[in-house]
Amino acid sequence: ELPYIGFPKPMISCKSRGSNLRAIKGMHIRKATKYLKDVTLQKQCVPFRRYNGGGGRCAQAKQWGWTQGRWPKKSAEFLLHMLKNAESNAELKGLDVDSLVTEHIQVNKAPKMCRWTYRAHGWINPYMSSPCHIEMILTEKEQIVPKPEEVAQKKKISQKKLKKQNLWQGSKFSIKINVIKRKKKKGPFVLATL
Template sequence: MFGLSFQRLILPVPHSNLQIFLCPSPVILNCVKKKPERHSGNLQRWFATHLIPRTPQNNTRETAQAIKGMHIRKATKYLKDVTLKKQCVPFRRYNGGVGRCAQAKQWGWTQGRWPKKSAEFLLHMLKNAESNAELKGLDVDSLVIEHIQVNKAPKMRRRTYRAHGRINPYMSSPCHIEMILTEKEQIVPKPEEEVAQKKKISQKKLKKQKLMARE
């Protein structure tokens, strides 16, 4: 449609300060939107969405939950370790038939795996979001994965031919991935106010003061 020379197309959304960037890959949509103002100043969010990646939904969901809330540098290192089998992904929900793993102890769990394909997809999304956030002037070193969500996508159907004229389905379970990166707030400690220490007054003295007030 756009030819081989297509680089980037910006689509402004009417009645909004939102812009959608179409990248060369037809399945990735990225956009930037400002967060509401707070007492500490303006924060910015970076949205990254990957539509129908060819990776299992169950494995991707467990991997996404493992990196939720992580700093972008820590998440990148963790996903690289998963591909090299140095760290595992704890399987908490879709754990039927998942074997036990010693590396899962650091997560307070017993079952874990190394979903390489899911880790590579999420790693690609992090790199994409990081480079685009840097282009927009966000502080990359303070980006945190505030939100990540994996939803089921329509199943893709194939078929295999069996004996006696039978046909069995080959179904894949792809997913939609949604990720939001946010600049981490700098927490400024509240100055300690000098609280005047109240002197303790004895019960006897209180009664005396009440009598004096009545008189």
């Protein structure tokens, strides 16, 4: 989990944050920052696919193949700060910042925090916040390098075939002569094999 530097813990609902995260997953870091800036300016919307009850339809959601979309400004601004932080961490580790891609991004609910609000007639109601934990992994995108032409690999040859090849080396009719001594003293026995 990345540390939060110079920005408080997110106090926005997990639901709107989750939609933002799903939208930028797999994006190039430059494209993601441009997209989140456009969300804050309401030039592009975030498609709300899961927690979409009561959300209106907008024409900008068509590019995502969806009908419902919103512009969660607060969560988009927080994610911009987080991407900037991740970018500086990557630069510190010696990674190429221009080839970073968000490989994994996830949001989990954090423990709710309770404050109190004072109501009429002496009543007090809880004033809950639902913060979240965000996990983000950026990786360098692998550059496509053309493969060198592979040399035709030699087929594996069994031991029998190898022995036959050794016999036939040189000319086709070379003869290997084995001299076998017999146990009896009649003389050497010559065996010719092809």
